[in-house]
Amino acid sequence: MSHLVRAEFRRLVATRLWIWAVVAAVVFGGGLVGLLTVIGPENVNPPLPGMDTEAGIRAVLGLAGFGVIVPALFGATAVTSEYRHRTISTAFLFAPRRWSVLAAKLLVYLVAGVAYGLITTTTAGIALYAGMAVRDIPAGATLDVVVGLLLRLVVAMAAYTVLGVGIGALVRNQVIALAGLGAYLYMGENLLLFIPEVNTAYPFLPGGATAALTNFTALTQAAQGAAGAAPQLLSPPAGAGLLIAYAFAAALLAIVLPQRRDVA
Numbered sequence: 484m485s486h487l488v489r490a491e492f493r494r495l496v497a498t499r500l501w502i503w504a505v506v507a508a509v510v511f512g513g514g515l516v517g518l519l520t521v522i523g524p525e526n527v528n529p530p531l532p533g534m535d536t537e538a539g540i541r542a543v544l545g546l547a548g549f550g551v552i553v554p555a556l557f558g559a560t561a562v563t564s565e566y567r568h569r570t571i572s573t574a575f576l577f578a579p580r581r582w583s584v585l586a587a588k589l590l591v592y593l594v595a596g597v598a599y600g601l602i603t604t605t606t607a608g609i610a611l612y613a614g615m616a617v618r619d620i621p622a623g624a625t626l627d628v629v630v631g632l633l634l635r636l637v638v639a640m641a642a643y644t645v646l647g648v649g650i651g652a653l654v655r656n657q658v659i660a661l662a663g664l665g666a667y668l669y670m671g672e673n674l675l676l677f678i679p680e681v682n683t684a685y686p687f688l689p690g691g692a693t694a695a696l697t698n699f700t701a702l703t704q705a706a707q708g709a710a711g712a713a714p715q716l717l718s719p720p721a722g723a724g725l726l727i728a729y730a731f732a733a734a735l736l737a738i739v740l741p742q743r744r745d746v747a
Contacts, residue, residue, distance in 0.1 A: 487578055487587035495561075495591060504557050508599050511550030513606030519543050520614025531701060533623070534615055540624040544632045545699025547607045551643040552668050554596045556661055558647025561592050562737070563657035582738045589648055589734050596644025600637035608633055632697060638723060639693050642730040646689065649733025652740050676706045676713075683714050689729050695722025 495501060524531035524539050532539035562585075565571035571584075578584050608629065615622055622629070647664065654660040672690035676682050685691040685703075694702065695717040703713040717725065 484583055484587060487583055488590055491587045491591040495595065500557065500560060501595070504553060504595075504599055505602060507550065507553040508602040509606050511553065512547050512603035513610040515546055515549070516543055516607040517610030517614050519546060520611055521617060523618070529705060534618070534620055536623040537628060538623075540611070540622065540629065541632060541698045542701050543611065544607060544629070544636070545694070545697045545701065547603055547636055548639060548693055548697050548699055550603055551639055551693060552665060554599050554640045554644035555647040555650070555664050555668065557595065557599070558592050558644040558649075559651035559654075559660045559664055560657065561588050561648055562651030563655060563660050566655045567657045585648075585652060585737045589645060589737060592644050592648055593641055596641035597637060599644070600640030603640060604633035604636050607636075635696050635719065635723070639696055639726060642726045643689075643693075645730040646733045649730075649735075649737045652737035673702065676702055682706060685714050686716050687725065689726060691716060692722045692725040692729070695719055696726060 519527070520534060520543055523533065524543055525533045531542045534540060534543065562571075575581050575584060611629070612622070650664060651660050654663065668690065672685065672688055675688075676685045686695065691714070694700065696719055698719060700716065703716060706713040716722070
């Protein structure tokens, strides 16, 4: 297993994928949060609470949660690229116990997801306080509240990376897996939220669990205005538990599915 983990790590750093992931982390973290802080969330449409309130701080930092698409695609690529370039056959021949190959990928990309989350949240925190300094406004939340929110984002990023690995093992076709993930995370769940009655399922989906974990209620509030009613999000601990359960199920799929499936 140690050889497989080292091999997977070398494979990761040998590609440009990690570079683009770092760039995306900075953009979704420092870029998005910094831009909204300077503009002022109260000046967007629909307006959000100001930065001098805790609700405003939560709304701005919660926007960094939209970056979960990156670790999800990151994890999916870990598996689908092997099928696309047909290197998975070599990996399975090197380690006939297929579960160990996928377990090594899960471990390496879990660490990569945590690293992505730390880069995202660090740049988001710096951008948040830098933007408030530029505008000369006081922070509406204490440092421990901000740090707590940022750490929750790290948990979400790590969970979505594992989810991506599971989806990649399930679908295997790189184009379908990446396009499907992007469409679902950016369109599917968000559209569902604006359909009356049907949107009651939203809190129990990965997006709803993420919103609960990070206390990001802007989407549900927008749905309340458009759909007439919005579902009640779970509590942050329940959201964290549900998201981790999704990640665990995805990891289980990633390990079990390739056991008896043809490689081609």
